[in-house]
Amino acid sequence: MTLRLDARIPPGSLAEKWNRHRFEMKLVNPANKRRHTIIVVGSGLAGGAAAATMSELGYNVKCFCFQDSPRRAHSIAAQGGINAAKNYQNDGDSIYRLFYDTIKGGDFRSREGNVYRLAELSVNIIDQCVAQGVPFAREYGGLLSNRSFGGAQVSRTFYARGQTGQQLLLGAYQALECQIARGGVTMYPRTEMLDLVVIDGKARGIVVRNLVTGAIESHAADAVVLATGGYSNLFFLSTNAQGCNATAIWRAYKRGAAFANPCFTQIHPTCIPVSGEHQSKLTLMSESLRNDGRVWVSKKPGDKRDPRQIPENERDYFLERKYPSFGNLAPRDIASRAVKEVCDEGRGVGESGLGVYLDFADAIKRLGIDVIRERYGNLFEMYQRITDENPYEVPMRIYPAVHYTMGGLWVDYNLMSNIEGLHVTGEANFSDHGANRLGASALMQGLADGYFIIPNTIGDYLASSKPQKVDTTHAAFKAAEDEVEERTKRFLSIKGKRTVASFHRELGQILWHNCGMSRNEAGLRTALRKIPELREEFWRNVNVPGSDVELNQALEKAGRVADFFELGELMCLDALHRTESCGGHFREESQTPDGEALRDDENFAYVAAWQFAGEGKIPVLNKEPLVFENVKLSQRSYK
Secondary structure, three states: OOOOOOOOOOOHHHHHHHHHHHOOOOOOOOOOOOOOOOEEEEOHHHHHHHHHHHHHHHEEEEEEEOOHHHOOOOOHHHHOOOOOOOOOOOOOOOOOHHHHHHHHHOOOOOHHHHHHHHHHHHHHHHHHHHHHHOOOOOOOOOOEEEEEOOOOOOOOEEEOOOOHHHHHHHHHHHHHHHHHHHHOEEEEEOOOEEEEEEEEEEEEEEEEEOOOOEEEEEEEOOHHHHEOOOOHHHHHOOOOOOOOOOHHHOOOOOOHOOOEOOOOOEEEEEEEOOOOOOHHHHHHOHHHHHHHHOEEEOOOOOOOOOOOHHOOOOOEOOOHHHHOHHHHHHOHHHHHHHHHHHHOOOOOOOOOOOOOOEEOOOHHHHHHHHHHHHHHHHHHHHHHHHOOOOOOOOOEEEEEEEEEEEEEOOOOOOOOOOOOOEEEEEHOOOOOOOOOOOOOOOHHHHHHHHHHHHHHHHHHHHHHHHOOOOOOOOHHHHHHHHHHHHHHHHHHHHHOOOEEEEEEEEHHHHHHHHHHEEEEEHHHHHHHHHHHHHHHHHHHHEEOOOOOOOOOOOHHHHHHHHHHHHOOOOOOOOHHOOOOOOHHHHHOOOEOOOOEOOOOOOHEEEEEEEEEEOOOOOOOEEEOOOOOOOOOOOOOOOO
């Protein structure tokens, strides 16, 4: 059965949509808010901000995270900054320009209404965070400082050295802790969501496992908010924390929530290159470094000289050469493919040849080492600890790596999925970034969703639907618990010979080589043949030691990797059907004569929302057409 995907975009001009919509939404009066319970899964920027804000409004909130503290949410790893259209630099920025840059950066594969609202709310986010005490960098006179990021020709990125995500998360965390102390939020750390409970077509709760004791528990609510991040760890090696996973959104998908644009994954150009088979994750070097660092390789293939001994006339500053208007600040997808191109030509650096230089010599000469240390000191220290090379003296070596996922659960303008009562925020939804996310926009979206959007829209849902009283004695909770128990016992009963990590690594290799920086039909069909074969072996030969009544990280990982197998197959299916190139989805069969992405707006200007059809059956493709009334579809160019 085909889904009816109603995006519920309000009518009227872009500048009026959100304010008019807020006025027209139904409200829950303060006394009635105390009667509603809302579950928030995830405690990063989107989840922590949502839980704190909704509690402050008067709702009873249950917040769940698998870490031992909300402070360990992966939002803490964001480095470079957060965008906002404040125009403090007086360099021509505006809400409309941020809106346009974001639409263009996503290669015209996102909704105008959602993106404009994001740009509009960006100015409020900065005020909110400053009021919380977030220590943004400031100019000498005390005004907030800005720097540039990829895909923009204005300086609109607010930052706190190279630890912006950490500082923003601490602001949200303090707001959350305040509400926990007040009694409005009940926090459940070291607890993982393993299923969604749907009753009469509405999300009414979740089933979780206590990761310390192994106890399986149910929690009921009037609405559920998933703020569980993205699925980059599908590739095994990514810049995400090892615990990041897709289980919450995948369980929701298998309960009926549509999964949108799973093939839209982002490769980040400035990652420390892989050093060997021992690695279990990769480390990101912030995009902010491309403000002052220049990217280059030798003009000669196989040049193994010390980079300091290669004269200027023998260097190829290829981003500046190919994209003179944006130079080293070309968007991530374009910069990543350019890096891959020079490495494929044999001009890569380092032992593997999979790397290029990010050089600060010119910036140090121009600005002085103290200024560079003030801007990027903690990032330089991190790089030196990992590589044992001093980037003040020797250029950094970088190479692209999987970093972010633009795909996620389908949501409407109110951030509600096609399952009533199931709301999805931050990286867990698909809504704002199209086929490629511009740098410094992830933090912007997470906080806009958490602080400003979901607290409004969830009230409209509760006031409109008036959910009936349901508790965990309902048969649907028992049925979901039994399924979770059965799945857990199955993992432990296999007693195979291979570790979970070995399967995960092999799956990651299949996806990286066939559905990574570039994709083609032959490679995708190869992946769609290999993934089911490997999944069959996983369920026959994986070894999960220990028991289910104790702390058991092997059991945790087994569940997550089992979901990665299924999501990986859907991702390749989505990439195979989309025979165009757009943003981070680069089909080799669809490119311009000079090697840039070639979109097919006539046939693919839509959101691909996949619907679970049952075990072993091909998912159903649903299409939400994208309508562009305010921007002109054009070939994206940064030259």
